[in-house]
Amino acid sequence: MAKGARENVGFHALKCQLSVLGNTSDVQIGEALIVNDGETDNILQEPVGLFPDIEEDKVPTHLLVRDQVYWFTARRPERLKIHDQT
Incomplete structure (x- = not known):
């Protein structure tokens, strides 16, 4: 140190x-x-922030409580895919 x-x-x-x-x-x-x-x-070779952005490549199958408001709104067409995967 x-x-x-x-x-x-x-x-x-x-x-x-x-x-x-x-x-x-x-x-x-x-x-x-x-x-x-x-x-x-x-x-690190390239600087990375503490919380780097994550690019989602698929719809989540399980949601955290804090994510439910984001996914279960009328403005999110992807929310319907969550129920279609069952």
């Missing part, structure tokens, strides 16, 4: 209740985060 560079490791967690089919249970969800020195770590 370069002189003066820091590396921090952290864990963010969220405690909540999950209810599935009438059964409720306590759960803890989270992610491990590692903050690296961007000048010496992860050097």
Whole structure:
């Protein structure tokens, strides 16, 4: 590691209740985060952003909750293909 560079490791967690089919249970969800020195770590030949754009080549078969609004609107003709694949 370069002189003066820091590396921090952290864990963010969220405690909540999950209810599935009438059964409720306590759960803890989270992610491990590692903050690296961007000048010496992860050097790529071509620069890539943290969240690069993804070009979808097919309609999803399973949707995340946050994606449902996007796919189930009248302005999305692809949404009909989701039901046709069954």
